[in-house]
Amino acid sequence: MAASGAGAPARLIRRKSPVLLAAATAIAVLVLLPVAATVIDAAQVSRDEAAELLWRPLVGELLVNTVGLAAATTVVTAVIGTLGAWLVERTDLPWRRAWGALAVVPLAIPPFISSYAWVSLTPALQDFTGALLVVSCAYYPLVYLPVAAALRGLDPALEETARSLGRGPWGCFFGVVLPQLRPALLGGMLLVALHMLGEFGAFTLLRFRTFTTELYAAYRTGFSGPGASLLALVLLGLCLLCMAAEFRVRAAARYARIGGGARRAGARLELGWLALPALAWFALLVLAALGVPLGMILYWLTQHGNAATTPAGATLASLADAAFASVWLGLAGAGFTVLLALPLAFLAARHHGWVVTLLERAAYLTQGVPAIVVALALITLTLRAATPLYQSAALLILAYAILFLPLALVSVRAALLQAQRSLEEVARGLGLGWAAVMGRVVLPLAASGLGAAAALVFVSVVTELTATLLLAPIGTRTLATEVWADTSTLAFAAASPYAAVMAVLSLLSTWLLARRFGGGALAAAG
Amino acid sequence: MAELGIAGVSKAFAGQPVLDAVDLTVAAGRLVALLGRSGSGKTTLLRLICGFERADAGCIAIDGQVVSNAAMLVPPERRRIGYVAQEGALFPHLTVAGNVLFGLPRAARRSRQGVAELLDLVGLPSAYAERWPHELSGGEQQRVALARALAPAPRLVLLDEPFSSLDAALRVETREAVAAALRRARATALLVTHDQAEALSLGDEVAVLRRGRIVQVAAPQRLYRQPADADLAQFVGEAVLLAGQAAAGEAHCALGTLKLAAGMPEGKVEIMVRPEQLSLIRPPAAGQAVGHVERVMFYGPAARVALRLRAGGGVGLVARLPGHLAPPEGAEVGIAVTGEVAAFATGAGMDAAA
Known part of the structure; x- marks a missing residue:
């Protein structure tokens, strides 16, 4: 279909370059390698053995824990995110701009850091309710952001019409507003569920057993091979279920505005005396999601004198080493990921057809693969087939690229779409060759989007724990692994300098990113 | 269908006066076109009548019942009005039938009574009931929006530039269908527009709003032949x-x-x-x-x-x-x-x- 090209929008660069196609295919295969390895490994288990391995009380407990907490968190974040977004976007809540900004900041604090903070505050949180509290505070922005955007985009005439037809404010919210929010809300909830399934660091610190923590334990105790792959496969299945559901929600989201026209801001609901409880609620939320994590880090920073169990206090040198390792890996990961994203994004932005769609979907699929599955599969693969790569920085960077390719792909693709084909055609018409068009038109237009993609991947790598923990070369210590090592031995004070540097790095880059590219960049970070 | 009375209504946004002591009466069963340039305050006046905004001063009464004055403000859902927004604002999550029945009590919504009649009233075939808003043309969306507004038998129908987003050919056709439906429903209606031809051809009377004041209220012929002043003469034609x-x-x-x-x-x-x-x-x-x-x-x-x-x-x-x-x-x-x-x-x- 794409090759014939007759009548298709493609005119000048009509043919897919074979080099581009080959590169894109190779990249798609590369990112799917861990999934394939896991499946193949698990398939080696005989049916009886598999039944025996899966029908165990342990697997049942993990399933109940994982699915139960994921479901509960999804519901809680949906309520928090929607209520917060509604208060900021549709009511006259005092200081709502400030609340709106504060509401998304927790996205920049990795969940295992907030778990560290909460656990160091009180170990009583190490159960289901505690885990629910901690991860809900960490993940509600994933619902808040899309719902707030949907509320902003809602045509106020819809609500006004409903009011004129006799519906009160509540009837109007449930009859008209909520149905319009459905795609954004469901999409956000599924994203939360997906993150919950793959979360590892936070659950380890909260001593809450899920598939990820069990997989890690199995790896540490040397129990690996097909049995672990089988567990990984169950986890992978759950994740892909979420992915499929999210894909369906997105495909069904045709509640677009009918017609364009002047967009007004809708009238805000006057809260009246309800403003007080609303303010208190928001203050509590910000305290729990931001105040406690940042506050506890600051508290432990001042406690190095009487730190209870500090094996080795953080020295300035070790701190600098860890920060340098994190930043170096972040930069390398960002560069490599964007590089891998380019051929795929270019193909997706410029060509249509089932091959392109298939390649793009394959790349997005890795969004549903938990870091622990990727890391374990890479370990197995390298031990079996490429021993020199085992525990090399190159392998770790490859893992980052596999994990964060979907993230980069969204931004890079959008950036390339910025450089509209018509502009390219104008440049061609003015006598520029292909290379000159790329250098003088496409890249300058796409540059800021590529920068955004790289920055997003950088932040993600710096705050990444699971793959770093499993794949980092011996002797390489990053901020994340240092925090984890100290916290798991209850050396909260020793962990605090690393946590502080990581929080500052992450908050700073996220802030710069949001300032430069707007809140939409943050939404993509989810 | 009943009378609309507006007396001494004023409204300012951020200190900028938009409406200045406006008086207007729409007699029962009449269609009045409210004509004004953009920024004249016509949409604001309509939104005050709907209850989407609060007037700073003055009194608005529908069918003799005061809905807005200095002391009180009846919310839009209790005014028994029909409102047709600029682009129809059909609920995208409901079918045409769901939209048309939206303002009726639950029992009537269940039985789906009257959908065909209402669609017929606005000149649409009853087969449209199961369509989705995004499957309709702009003109059809406006007609469904009118049917939805008329369904609960409102005391007053308010139309906010309902044809401005349509292209020229569709506009004339939709205009005629809407005017015919309003006449058949014997609705009292106020139509806001910036289009002189639309106001003159549709209105039983035309009220001209200029810089927040009503300059003239007259039958179309009279407004065109004997406008109140030279500026108005040039605005009307x-x-x-x-x-x-x-x-x-x-x-x-x-x-x-x-x-x-x-x-x-x-x-x-x-x-x-x-x-x-x-x-x-x-x-x-x-x-x-x-x-x-x-x-x-x-x-x-x-x-x-x-x-x-x-x-x-x-x-x-x-x-x-x-x-x-x-x-x-x-x-x-x-x-x-x-x-x-x-x-x-x-x-x-x-x-x-x-």
């Missing part, structure tokens, strides 16, 4: 304005002696002639005003002719003729005026200067 003297039902100006409409001022006046009142005669007859044809814009059925008068200091005029009567450019023509003309007293008290 193209106008030729000439200085002159009025006395005893006649006006004397560069075009000769013209017959004045009843009730016009006397003395030193500005005379208003509509371009289609001018006819051009070739060759000029004796005693006629003579003009030089400078430019002819030929539209097909009609032509617009720019002229310059020989006498009287070379005043410029515009005539609108049937296309086949257009003179060639450069011709000398005699100018005759058919029908009565309007006059405005010149000097003090011009509202246009306000």
Whole structure:
């Protein structure tokens, strides 16, 4: 279909370059390698053995824990995110701009850091309710952001019409507003569920057993091979279920505005005396999601004198080493990921057809693969087939690229779409060759989007724990692994300098990113 | 269907006055077009009547029930009005039937009664009931929006520039369908528009809003023939304005002696002639005003002719003729005026200067 090209929008660069196609295919295969390895490994288990391995009380407990907490968190974040977004976007809540900004900041604090903070505050949180509290505070922005955007985009005439037809404010919210929010809300909830399934660091610190923590334990105790792959496969299945559901929600989201026209801001609901409880609620939320994590880090920073169990206090040198390792890996990961994203994004932005769609979907699929599955599969693969790569920085960077390719792909693709084909055609018409068009038109237009993609991947790598923990070369210590090592031995004070540097790095880059590219960049970070 | 009364309504946004002591009455069963330029305050007035905004001062009553004054504000859902938004604002998550029945009580929504009748009222086939809003054209969406507004038998229907987003051909057709539906439903209605032709053709009466004030409320014919002032004359249509003297039902100006409409001022006046009142005669007859044809814009059925008068200091005029009567450019023509003309007293008290 794409090759014939007759009548298709493609005119000048009509043919897919074979080099581009080959590169894109190779990249798609590369990112799917861990999934394939896991499946193949698990398939080696005989049916009886598999039944025996899966029908165990342990697997049942993990399933109940994982699915139960994921479901509960999804519901809680949906309520928090929607209520917060509604208060900021549709009511006259005092200081709502400030609340709106504060509401998304927790996205920049990795969940295992907030778990560290909460656990160091009180170990009583190490159960289901505690885990629910901690991860809900960490993940509600994933619902808040899309719902707030949907509320902003809602045509106020819809609500006004409903009011004129006799519906009160509540009837109007449930009859008209909520149905319009459905795609954004469901999409956000599924994203939360997906993150919950793959979360590892936070659950380890909260001593809450899920598939990820069990997989890690199995790896540490040397129990690996097909049995672990089988567990990984169950986890992978759950994740892909979420992915499929999210894909369906997105495909069904045709509640677009009918017609364009002047967009007004809708009238805000006057809260009246309800403003007080609303303010208190928001203050509590910000305290729990931001105040406690940042506050506890600051508290432990001042406690190095009487730190209870500090094996080795953080020295300035070790701190600098860890920060340098994190930043170096972040930069390398960002560069490599964007590089891998380019051929795929270019193909997706410029060509249509089932091959392109298939390649793009394959790349997005890795969004549903938990870091622990990727890391374990890479370990197995390298031990079996490429021993020199085992525990090399190159392998770790490859893992980052596999994990964060979907993230980069969204931004890079959008950036390339910025450089509209018509502009390219104008440049061609003015006598520029292909290379000159790329250098003088496409890249300058796409540059800021590529920068955004790289920055997003950088932040993600710096705050990444699971793959770093499993794949980092011996002797390489990053901020994340240092925090984890100290916290798991209850050396909260020793962990605090690393946590502080990581929080500052992450908050700073996220802030710069949001300032430069707007809140939409943050939404993509989810 | 009942009467709408507005008295002394004012509204300011951030200190900027938008409506200034507006009085307006819409009699039961009548359709009044509220005409104004963008920024004249017409949409604000409509939103005050709907209850989407609160008036700073004044009183609004529907069917004798006060819905807004200094002391209280009835919320929109208790005003029993029908509101048609600029682009219809159909609920995208409901089918056409779901939209039309939205304002009815639950039992009526369940039984889906009356959908076919309502669709028929706005000139749509009943098969449309199961369609989705995004499957309809802009004009069809507007008709469904009107059916939805009419379904709960409102006391008053308010339409906010309902045709402005439609393209020209669809606009005329939708306009006629909407006007017919409103007539058949015997609805009392207020239609906000910035389109003169729309206001003149649809309204039983036209109210003109200018800078937050009602300048004139009149039947379309009267508004067009005898506007309140020169500025309004030019807003409602193209106008030729000439200085002159009025006395005893006649006006004397560069075009000769013209017959004045009843009730016009006397003395030193500005005379208003509509371009289609001018006819051009070739060759000029004796005693006629003579003009030089400078430019002819030929539209097909009609032509617009720019002229310059020989006498009287070379005043410029515009005539609108049937296309086949257009003179060639450069011709000398005699100018005759058919029908009565309007006059405005010149000097003090011009509202246009306000």
